Every structure is written in C-alpha cells, then in structure tokens.
Amino acid sequence: MNPGAQRLSITLRGVLQAVGFRPFVYRLAAQMGLSGWVRNEADGVRLEVEGSAEPVRVFVDALRRRPPPGALIFALVSRPVAPRGETGFRILASHAADASGTGLPPDSAPCDDCVREIATPGERRHRYPFTHCTSCGPRWSVIEALPYDRARTTLRSFSLCSDCAREYEEPTDRRFHAQPIACPHCGPRLAALDATGSAVASGEDAIAAAVQVLREGRICALKGVGGYQLLVDATDPSAVARLRRRKRREEKPFAVMFPSLAALRRDCEVTDDEMRTLLSPAAPIVLVRRARLSSLAAEVAPNNPYVGAMLASSPLHRLLLSDVDRPMVCTSGNLSSEPICIDDAEALDRLGAVADLFLAHDRPIARPLDDSLTRMGPTGLEILRRARGFVPRSFPRAEDGPTVLCLGGHLKSTIALAVGREVVVSQHLGDLDCEPARALLGRTTRDLLRFLGARPEVIACDLHPDYASTRLAEALAAEHHVPLERVQHHHAHVAACAAEHGLAGPLLGLAWDGVGYGEDGDLWGGEALVCEGARALRFAHLRSFRLPGGEAAVREGCRAAAGALHAMDSAAFSAIAAAWFSPRELAVFGAMLRSGFNSPRTTSVGRLFDVVAALAGVRDHSSFEGQAAMELEYAAEGVEDAAPYPLSLRGDAPIVVDWEPLVLEVVADRRRGVPVAVVSARFHEALAWLAAELARLAAIPAVALAGGCFQNLRLATSARKRLEAAGFTVYSPALAPPNDGGLSLGQAWMVTRRWQERGACVSEYQGKS
Numbered sequence: 139m140n141p142g143a144q145r146l147s148i149t150l151r152g153v154l155q156a157v158g159f160r161p162f163v164y165r166l167a168a169q170m171g172l173s174g175w176v177r178n179e180a181d182g183v184r185l186e187v188e189g190s191a192e193p194v195r196v197f198v199d200a201l202r203r204r205p206p207p208g209a210l211i212f213a214l215v216s217r218p219v220a221p222r223g224e225t226g227f228r229i230l231a232s233h234a235a236d237a238s239g240t241g242l243p244p245d246s247a248p249c250d251d252c253v254r255e256i257a258t259p260g261e262r263r264h265r266y267p268f269t270h271c272t273s274c275g276p277r278w279s280v281i282e283a284l285p286y287d288r289a290r291t292t293l294r295s296f297s298l299c300s301d302c303a304r305e306y307e308e309p310t311d312r313r314f315h316a317q318p319i320a321c322p323h324c325g326p327r328l329a330a331l332d333a334t335g336s337a338v339a340s341g342e343d344a345i346a347a348a349v350q351v352l353r354e355g356r357i358c359a360l361k362g363v364g365g366y367q368l369l370v371d372a373t374d375p376s377a378v379a380r381l382r383r384r385k386r387r388e389e390k391p392f393a394v395m396f397p398s399l400a401a402l403r404r405d406c407e408v409t410d411d412e413m414r415t416l417l418s419p420a421a422p423i424v425l426v427r428r429a430r431l432s433s434l435a436a437e438v439a440p441n442n443p444y445v446g447a448m449l450a451s452s453p454l455h456r457l458l459l460s461d462v463d464r465p466m467v468c469t470s471g472n473l474s475s476e477p478i479c480i481d482d483a484e485a486l487d488r489l490g491a492v493a494d495l496f497l498a499h500d501r502p503i504a505r506p507l508d509d510s511l512t513r514m515g516p517t518g519l520e521i522l523r524r525a526r527g528f529v530p531r532s533f534p535r536a537e538d539g540p541t542v543l544c545l546g547g548h549l550k551s552t553i554a555l556a557v558g559r560e561v562v563v564s565q566h567l568g569d570l571d572c573e574p575a576r577a578l579l580g581r582t583t584r585d586l587l588r589f590l591g592a593r594p595e596v597i598a599c600d601l602h603p604d605y606a607s608t609r610l611a612e613a614l615a616a617e618h619h620v621p622l623e624r625v626q627h628h629h630a631h632v633a634a635c636a637a638e639h640g641l642a643g644p645l646l647g648l649a650w651d652g653v654g655y656g657e658d659g660d661l662w663g664g665e666a667l668v669c670e671g672a673r674a675l676r677f678a679h680l681r682s683f684r685l686p687g688g689e690a691a692v693r694e695g696c697r698a699a700a701g702a703l704h705a706m707d708s709a710a711f712s713a714i715a716a717a718w719f720s721p722r723e724l725a726v727f728g729a730m731l732r733s734g735f736n737s738p739r740t741t742s743v744g745r746l747f748d749v750v751a752a753l754a755g756v757r758d759h760s761s762f763e764g765q766a767a768m769e770l771e772y773a774a775e776g777v778e779d780a781a782p783y784p785l786s787l788r789g790d791a792p793i794v795v796d797w798e799p800l801v802l803e804v805v806a807d808r809r810r811g812v813p814v815a816v817v818s819a820r821f822h823e824a825l826a827w828l829a830a831e832l833a834r835l836a837a838i839p840a841v842a843l844a845g846g847c848f849q850n851l852r853l854a855t856s857a858r859k860r861l862e863a864a865g866f867t868v869y870s871p872a873l874a875p876p877n878d879g880g881l882s883l884g885q886a887w888m889v890t891r892r893w894q895e896r897g898a899c900v901s902e903y904q905g906k907s
C-alpha cells in the first residue's frame with residue numbers, strides 16, 4: 139500500500155444520472171492513477187477514491203469544476219476514510235434498494251458528436267434516427283423507474299448487439315454505460331403508417347414517405363421524444379389552415395421547427411441569448427421576433443409579431459427536417475386541448491382524421507412531454523411552459539419539511555412533490571377541462587410517487603372548491619389519511635417566485651392573472667399581497683366588477699367590459715354594450731348584472747385587459763385564453779413613451795384600485811380617434827405605474843411580479859423599470875412559469891413554511907371545505 143495514500147468518500151447531489159457522470163469519474167480516476175469505485179445512488183452519486191494526496195486533490199477539484207455537459211452539482215460532500223490499498227477503479231451496479239431521489243436529468247437534443255456521426259457516410263450509425271450517447275438522447279421520456287439503468291427504461295426489450303455491447307463496456311468509448319444506446323442492427327426502427335395503421339414503408343423509405351407528404355402540404359404525425367407531434371409545411375398557408383381546421387385550433391399560435399439555425403435566421407430575428415437557448419441541450423421553443431421578410435405563412439401565428447421557433451430535438455427530427463428543408467409547423471399531437479398522444483394505437487385513433495401519414499417507431503414513450511416554451515424576459519431566460527428538456531430537474535427546498543404532494547391549479551396544470559430538500563415539479567399537463575387531461579393528472583401523481591418511492595405526508599391544493607385537482611387532492615388525502623392544505627391561488631403565485639429565489643423575508647407580491655379563487659369567494663386576480671413566512675395580507679386589489687356568465691366570460695371580453703361599464707353606471711353600459719350584444723342578450727346581461735345571478739365579482743387584471751381590449755376595439759371575443767391581452771400588448775408596438783391613464787387608489791387595508799378614471803379616458807380617447815397603439819401603451823403604463831405606486835405605499839424593498847399577466851413582456855418590462863427606478867428589488871419567476879404552471883411549486887413552498895411555523899399542518903382554510 140502507498141504509505142502516503144489518502145482515501146475520500148464523496149457524495150454528490152444534483153443532476154448527475156444519465157449525463158455520463160460515472161464514466162466521466164472513471165476516466166478521470168484512471169487518468170490520475172487513482173483507485174476506488176463510483177455508484178449511482180437514489181439521491182445522487184457516491185464514490186470512493188484513493189491515491190496520493192495531490193492527485194486526489196486535483197481529482198476532487200476537477201469533479202467540482204469540470205463536470206460533463208448536462209451535469210449540475212448542487213452539493214459535494216467529502217470525508218476521509220481508511221485507505222484500502224485496492225487497485226483499479228470500478229463502476230459498481232446501482233443500489234436498487236433505495237430507489238428514491240431526484241437527481242435525474244431531462245431529455246437532451248443530439249450532441250455534436252452524434253450529429254456528426256449520423257451525417258457521416260460509412261459510420262455504423264449513418265442516418266440512424268436513434269443515435270444517442272452518454273451526453274445526449276432520451277432520458278425522462280424513457281425512464282420507468284430508478285435507479286437509471288437500461289433494464290428500467292423503455293429500451294429494455296432491445297438487446298444490445300455485439301458492437302453496441304462493446305461500446306457500452308469500453309471505458310474510453312463515449313457510449314460507455316450510455317443506457318439508451320442503440321444501432322441500426324439492435325435498436326428501434328422506423329415505420330410509416332397510413333391513417334388506418336397499415337405500414338406503408340420502413341427505415342429510410344419511411345423518412346422519404348414523410349418528406350413527400352410534407353412537401354405536398356399534407357399533414358404528418360411524427361412520434362417525437364415525448365409524444366406525437368403534428369407537422370405541416372409552415373410556408374404553405376392552405377396547409378396550415380387545413381391543420382387548424384382538423385385539429386380544431388382556430389388562432390392559437392403554432393410552434394415552428396427549422397431545419398437549421400441558418401434557416402431559422404432567415405425567418406426570425408434572433409439575439410445571441412436566444413440562439414444559445416435554441417442550441418442548448420433542452421432545445422426548447424423560443425419566442426423570437428418574426429423577420430420582416432419571413433417565408434412563414436401568416437396562419438402560423440395570426441396577428442402576432444413573434445414566432446415560437448425551435449430546432450431539432452432528436453436525430454429523427456434532424457434527419458426529417460434537413461430532408462424536407464423547409465420550416466415545419468410542429469405542434470403537439472392532440473385535439474384542441476387534450477394531452478399529447480404517446481401510445482401508437484391511441485395516436486392512430488385520435489389523430490387518424492387529422493394526419494395523412496404517421497411516422498412512428500417501436501420505442502415506447504414512458505410519459506407525455508410537450509415541447510417546452512421559453513422566451514428572453516427583461517432579465518434573461520424565462521420558462522413559460524416547462525416540459526421536455528427541463529423536467530424532472532428539481533428545485534431546491536430551502537428548509538426541511540414533510541413530503542408534500544401538491545396538485546396545483548386547473549389551467550396549465552402541473553403537480554409537485556417535495557421530498558427532503560428538493561421539489562420535483564412535473565411536466566406541463568395541460569388544462570384539466572377534459573377527461574383525458576384529468577386522467578393524466580391522476581396518472582402523473584401515481585407515477586411521481588412511485589418513481590421517487592415517496593409516501594405523501596401532506597397533500598396540497600388550490601382553495602378553489604371545484605377544480606378537478608382539488609377534488610383529486612381531497613380523495614388522496616382521505617386515501618393516505620394525511621392532512622390537506624389549501625393554498626390561496628395568488629398567494630401560491632407569489633410563493634412560487636419566493637421558492638425560486640429563496641426569499642424568506644417580507645415581500646410585496648403583485649399577483650396579477652386571469653382569475654383564481656379568493657378567500658372571500660370572489661374571483662381574484664389583481665392582488666397585492668404582503669407576504670412574510672406563511673402569511674399573506676391582502677394589501678390592495680382592483681375594484682371589483684361582475685362577470686356575467688362567470689368563467690364563460692374568459693373567452694368573451696365584451697362580457698367583462700359590460701360588467702365594468704355596469705359597475706360604473708348603467709347608462710354607459712346600455713350605450714356602449716349595445717355594439718356587442720343583441721337587444722335580447724343586452725337585457726339578459728343587464729338583469730344578471732343587476733341581480734348578481736351567475737355573475738361573480740372579479741378583481742382580475744387579466745379581465746381588465748379584456749375590458750380595455752374590447753373598449754379599444756382590439757378584440758371582444760377570444761378563441762383562446764389570453765388572446766385579447768396578447769393582441770392589446772402587440773397593438774402598443776412602436777409607441778415608446780406614453781403617459782399612464784389615471785387610476786385612483788382609495789381606502790386602506792386593503793387599498794382599492796379604482797379603474798373607472800382609466801376606463802372613462804379609454805372611452806374618451808377612442809371617441810376622439812386616438813390610435814389604438816397609444817391607448818394600449820397608456821394602459822400598460824398605468825399598470826406599471828400602479829406596480830410602483832403600490833410598492834411605494836407598502837414600503838417593502840422586495841417586490842415579486844407573479845401571475846400570468848407578467849407573461850406580457852411590455853407590462854413586465856415597464857413595471858420592472860419603474861420599480862427599479864424607485865429603488866425596489868424586483869423578482870420574477872424564470873425557471874418556473876409565471877402562469878398557473880407555477881402554482882404547484884408555490885404550494886410546496888407554502889406548506890413547508892406553514893409546517894416550519896406551526897410544527898404541524900392544520901390548514902387555516904380547512905374549515906371552508
């Protein structure tokens with residue numbers, strides 16, 4: 139034994155599994171002549187390393203400073219242990235026993251080496267669509283259980299051929315211990331199917347068949363990384379219109395996949411930051427500006443200056459797109475708002491009337507993952523829809539707490555599981571309006587619990603009594619005999635921002651969104667909450683107005699406008715609302731507003747956007763949630779400086795923000811023929827002014843901008859500018875969506891705080907259930 143030998147036992151936590159971390163450790167140790175072993179464990183990676191002091195020091199330094207691409211180290215703890223004098227370094231089999239933990243990485247787009255390999259004639263994997271290695275390829279979309287080994291992925295039925303086995307065993311090979319390894323001899327295969335499910339081609343011919351269909355402007359369903367996608371030529375207006383008709387999606391923007399970065403830059407204006415995001419392993423959709431001379435059909439994203447652009451997320455996409463050599467609409471394979479299809483039979487059944495050809499393969503998908511949606515916000519990258527490429531990366535939990543299962547909200551649903559010091563937030567599951575989405579919510583809940591080997595000690599949900607997620611939470615709490623914690627919607631929005639930025643101190647949270655259930659049963663959504671620890675004080679809110687027809691008004695901004703006008707005075711209501719409604723409707727809505735029948739009160743900023751969009755003549759009916767607000771935002775383009783419309787603040791505890799002076803001026807400006815761009819800019823400035831004014835009155839140095847309204851880039855940017863100019867520190871969500879996709883993370887944070895403060899979970903809202 140080397141007399142000066144030192145042995146360290148090291149545990150690492152972070153994103154370490156399935157990024158080639160163990161092979162990296164092996165090669166590093168071998169290079170330095172060190173002995174020992176490395177093993178995946180449930181909550182990370184454990185290793186022991188032995189040798190002379192200096193090489194051991196250099197080894198630990200390299201672990202910390204130069205981990206392989208895709209790896210993310212949250213914590214490295216090392217302690218000396220007795221040297222053993224063994225020779226050589228080994229990769230030990232995973233400990234299957236303690237199968238809990240969260241250090242799993244997400245799916246990754248092809249790395250440069252794999253891209254080169256599929257493009258090189260004569261290579262074993264030339265043009266093979268399932269070419270992956272230790273640093274790229276499918277992960278969360280194929281993993282069925284932990285620890286991450288091939289036997290627990292959807293590739294387990296493909297036995298490795300001798301060539302692949304050699305690569306898998308060879309420590310110097312870049313496929314050393316790459317679990318999703320495959321080749322044309324032993325791996326998954328492509329097939330082109332017609333709408334009845336009969337195979338019409340396989341392998342290269344299947345790609346050729348898809349290319350032909352796409353070139354002819356027809357629709358191809360493609361089995362992507364996390365589910366079926368629908369592709370159609372994005373430069374062909376009638377092809378895109380046909381997809382809209384068949385998919386029953388009227389105007390909501392479609393994402394576009396480009397064959398190359400060069401092609402993308404011909405159609406879009408891309409900054410360096412946006413380019414880095416497009417080329418990152420997550421390969422998300424990035425909202426970029428459409429170029430003035432873009433080849434994209436207007437139907438891709440009607441009335442929208444942005445394009446949801448992305449590059450290939452797998453070798454299959456890469457091969458197909460470069461052969462078609464045109465930008466392709468690439469949207470989730472589903473009907474309107476149903477979850478994305480992952481099962482082949484289900485895809486044929488549900489998309490048979492939509493797609494003209496199916497490009498499928500025999501590698502099963504473990505769980506549906508939509509494409510993630512991102513954009514560059516005022517301070518950097520922001521994730522608006524978190525799925526493929528980002529999930530299941532966990533968020534750190536600042537404090538210890540019970541295992542909490544959080545069921546989130548209703549729209550853009552996600553769930554979260556807080557275990558130990560981490561919170562795993564599920565992929566975007568969609569709106570829970572339809573039965574398949576509700577079934578997916580239940581499945582994802584079971585999947586995450588089983589996957590992490592966790593038993594919930596507390597269940598959390600929204601305060602809304604009728605959300606499908608609330609009902610599931612109630613059933614699960616009863617089933618597991620654990621307490622149920624209800625977290626008010628807007629408090630959860632602010633908490634999600636606090637969770638992400640680790641904010642424990644007092645915080646003014648501006649939670650502006652569509653609607654969420656308030657503590658008084660009203661539909662809140664224009665809230666200023668003073669938050670500290672687990673408590674929130676309603677510091678200010680918009681003056682409320684009624685929404686005739688309740689949540690039906692979400693797609694009919696004119697109803698919100700009618701409600702606001704009626705709250706002001708009924709003469710204005712009759713005069714202006716007559717433009718939107720038939721005399722009969724006007725009478726009905728008038729009666730509803732007077733009596734309050736089926737007309738809940740709302741304080742929502744999102745609905746105020748609808749009011750202004752309708753009064754400004756931008757839009758009074760929407761075909762998707764948030765459409766009117768988006769168009770109002772874009773209407774302001776070109777107007778840089780605008781004086782804010784007046785808002786009046788009255789009362790205290792809480793302060794009521796009266797929008798009546800604003801609405802009166804909007805109406806007056808329209809009568810005077812002031813351009814819509816100016817009206818919109820003045821409205822946005824009024825809200826930004828309000829943010830700074832509320833912060834000034836609350837006199838709390840830290841301000842959080844949370845809720846779906848802050849997806850509005852103009853609002854987020856001007857509010858931040860005014861707040862920072864006044865000396866406030868502004869926080870906004872970046873890694874978690876600002877919209878309802880972030881609620882589950884906020885619930886996890888809130889329940890942890892309550893637990894910390896009370897030592898037990900007795901929900902303050904329990905009495906209301």
Ligand code: ZN
Nearest residue numbers: 249252271274
């Ligand atoms: Zn690779």
Ligand code: ZN
Nearest residue numbers: 299302321324
């Ligand atoms: Zn093989």
Ligand code: FE
Nearest residue numbers: 651652654878
């Ligand atoms: Fe919300």
